[in-house]
Amino acid sequence: MSTAAGGGSVPIPEVVIVRLPLYVRVLTQLRDGGTEVVSSRELGTRLGVTPAQIRKDLSYFGRFGKQGRGYNVSFLVGELRRVLGLDREWNTAVIGVGRLGRAIINYPGFEPEGFRVVAAFDADPDQVGRHFGNVRVRSTSDLDRAIVDEAIDIAIVAVPAAEAQDVIDSLVKCGIKAILNYAPIAPQVPDEVKVRNIDPVLGLQTMTYHLKTMGSDRT
Template identity: 65%
Template sequence: MRRVYSSDFLCNEVTKLLMDVPEVVVNRLPQYVRALRQILEDGSEIVSSQLLGQTLQMTPAQIRKDLSYFGRFGKQGRGYNVRYLVTELQDILQLDHEWNIAVVGVGRLGRAIISYPGFSPEGFKVIAAFDSDSRQVGQSIGGLIVQPMDELADTVRQKGIQIGIVAVPAAQASDVVERITSCGIRAILNYAPVNPLVPPEVKVRNIDPVLSLQSMTYYLRSGDTGSTSN
């Protein structure tokens, strides 16, 4: 079947790609991917924004709007072809790539991260580990030899590392982030309890369970659910 596109339409599509997408929207895309894969596994080839919204607890409108930032993936009256939408989203997020990761800090947390089995199936490969403690250097952890910090820049270049994971104590975190960014790495997953200052082209995601807990305790005021008041 042959299709005709108006110049208006094409122009619109180009504009979309150039127009920068709100970060909140980008942050939701991986959730869509995950949900869609699940739906596919459950045997559905087609899904409506309505249904997807139900499983993700979002409004259908939000899902449609989010997707519309990137293109037109659905069919009116029918919904989205799950298989197609997943591949499109994976493409947008570049999830088909293999991403090479260096972990800095091989204390308890760093070791847990290196051995975490959830990264690899998603294409995230931890292929190098560093530590500033010379007693750790040379040790083998999960098949990796811990390297000294001053090999960071060379290894990043040689092995094509694009992502850094920071798992050092708070005191060293800022320095480590600085060193990582100066190697040209533009994506950092930071487990240290600090908000590192980075140049604008670098993305940082902070993971700090203590902050998460501390923001929940605000809501834990005596609602006294559970026991019968009598």
């Protein structure tokens, strides 16, 4: 008990969780632009989502608005960040320091959002000991130890497809509960481990379906 906030103790749909970061992003933008209050209608327009959906989504976590007025932007950002666990920093480790892994280590978008890359690993002994960003590459055989030492919360997998499932298995054995996977595979993990896949090719491949099915209203 004491875990869930506000509304009721209804189980919260995963789709709702997936939308919250989007809300946070747009709200943050509004706040930084000086907007103090926003209605679900206004927010919905900016997100391409219905106002009712926004109100329903927020209602899972509490009553953040004022009737007749709308939502205080700063307040709502804060509440949603708290709900998502974004009111603290999270430590990540990048596994695989090839082209992609190095790009991830140097990606400037994580740090400002509270995600720090504090460790890097590679199976190739030639890479071990090198420095990228401000992390030193360690051997994959150190995974277990390092994950505890560095208090890693999230693993970022950037190894070739052929090795990815093995790496993910090791991570799971080490007790990792969250994995951001860049390898183009469908990872197998136990239920209690969360995986998000970053895979531009999948995005392209769904769009071609729609491109193909187009212009068919032209004779």
